[in-house]
Amino acid sequence: MAVRSIFRWPNQRCALCRLPLRDGDHYWCQHCVASLPRPPYCRRCGATTLEPVSHCGHCLRQPPPWDQLVRLGEYGFPLNRLVQQYKFQGKFWLSQPLAALLAEQMTEPAPLLLPVPLHPWRRFIRGFNQSALLAEALAELTGGDADHQTLRRIQRARPQHQLSRKARQQNLQQAFILNKRVWPDHVAIVDDVVTTGSTVSVLSQLLRKQHVARIDVYCLAFTPHYR
Template sequence: MLFLLSPRSIFQWTNQQCQLCHLPLYPQEQVWCRHCTDHFPQPPYCSRCGMTTVKPSGECGNCLSKPPPWQQFYRLGEYDFPLRQLVHQLKFSGKFWLAEPLGRLLARQIVHPAPAVIPVPLHPLRRFSRSFNQSTLLARAIARETESRCLPNALRRTRHTQTQRHLSKRDRKKNLNQAFILKAKRLPEHVAIVDDVVTTGSTVAELTHLLLRSGVKQVDIYCICFTPPRQ
């Protein structure tokens, strides 16, 4: 029944209590109460790779020596409270309507939006088990806010790869080898890839290389959470 409504309609229908602490919301509050949103400010980060920095940085030291294949990186924060909880609710608790407010928050940080946004595709089997692709919902919310085009079918995942969550960086790259194909015939020169969580960057790097080989000139990354590498 709920899936017959849009994510925005579901969000408005459920917007009676904070989606983190579940306390009632005051009329001026939306989605989260003011006590929970106090935890939302996130540390500055490198706008090229997404790594947390002491102060906002155009390119950190790592990017100066070995830059990633994409150009710009936008994130809401690190994979920590409260964003970690919200991503889990979105992906694993069926609260797909959270993609709308999360996408809007992220879109407000984007200085020069790409004309087209492309979600990281799920394999059909995984999408069937989850009933939706969270990256597609985020991409649609971002596209509405930035007046860009959302291209949910531009890429296709051809192999049902194992989950990346517990793999090393080397194994992640091997796991993604030839896992995607480009379906779109024509793309703008500037596009953005949308994902919920970026950890090692293996997935978005694989997709970036695929898009660059197809003639795209600039690829940006939009994500909710970034996972810093283990020290």
């Protein structure tokens, strides 16, 4: 998908390697962008595969509750460093260049984007919701709408990245509520990193109960794991 630029890195040097940017580069040089870990993957669940596929064997046996996952890459260097800077070091402005790279992977962007919500206390401590900023940037690039009010987190729990797969699933029981609204046929859940898929699964199930026809997941990074 062709997207328009909404930013320009003022220092004219790549934010990763610090070499001068060339015409057409934005924030990172093309060499660093090419070094992002972007192996082929299953467009249904997001798992890394030997070649791009619409459904992997696991999805044929046990499909996830969403319809398509679009990811920028695997959670490996240097993408993991960028996500950590964005999420934990307060570099909220990275939402725009990261969203631009992610939007290039989309063929049919959803008209409604729902960021994964943070509990109010965690948002207060961090100062921003990284998924909400990413959704806003994606919406501006694709002409969609980012809705911050429909999904709410009502249960404060341990951070997901500290938990095992089983503990993540238990951690999310009754953690979210979905406010009523008029739903389009196509909706996307936006998150920064998908690891086990527990969070987006819970949210997808809530949307299915509202009879949403198509649910996509948009994420910056996918963490490989053994099934």
